[in-house]
Amino acid sequence: MKQPARESQKKPAAKAKRKTRDEINTEARDRKRDKKHRGHASGSRANPVATSKKSGEGAKDKDPRIGSKKPIALGAAAAAAQPAKKAKPVKAAEEKKPRLSPEEELAKLENDERLDLLLDRLENGETLKAEDQAWLDQTLDRIDVLMEQLGIALDDDVEDEEAEEDMYRLLKGGK
Template sequence: MPKIKKTRKVGRIGVRSVPKAERVREAKVERKKKANGRPAGSRQNVETGAKLSGHGSNGNKDPRLGSKKPVALIASEKSAGNRAKPKKYFSPTQELEALENDPRLEKLLNLLDEGKTLSAEDQQFVDKQLARHKQLCDLLDIQDETLQQGSDDEDIDLLEQLERNNLDKFK
């Protein structure tokens, strides 16, 4: 038997591929250009009224013009208001000191001591400030002066009673 030289070439086994030139031609035909925004010169080419009426908008609008909403040139009473920005304090002691030295609060508390009635807004302010004062006192472990005096008086009274009882025992 004669020796046969082996080769790698065999007949066509698979499906024949499409040549590259044909694939490129087909891709160009099928591909659409991606739209990026408005076409060139669209700012200068104002649309006509016929086109705009077809879109459902009314009137001849120029896309170059901005909003027609009026802008207030003077601050209105609503926006200006009597709203004071809250002050920022570095420590509770500073806040407590500022709260105790507040002239508006002092004036309102004096009016309350005199028995006068305050407006709802002023009363709300006083309540808010007194609540904050109590929170700060609790935070700093500061007790009310009237409570401290009362407890001292009670201690003295208890000592006097104890001394009297001891004196009675020795008689």
């Protein structure tokens, strides 16, 4: 077998040239100069760079160091001088609705589909949920109030009077 040729017989590669002290110092100065120019420019906090806004509102740029300009009262007397905030009434949404006349409101309630459905379910002997029962009672009470305002008498009153007259006749022994 033949032995491979030695590599040492080839020409040796050129050694890396060793840098002199002056070259090392100049490279270090260059690196230091590059590091020095990183970050914000001097005085950038006091004089922030104006950024262009696309919204076009024309509002002045605010200084990021300055907070609210709202005056704050100091001391115990100032705390007592502040008026207490009033709670908004819960029924504010109802006041905004236009008020209906009693006739219009009664007609609207009588034509209500939910009311009809719940009354039909009651007539069929079904039990209603507490929420539905409460709404039904409230609606029927409102209908009674509106009918009293309008002077409309229920037919139930007439039937009751006739029944009383019939009972009176039976007790007297009449026909």
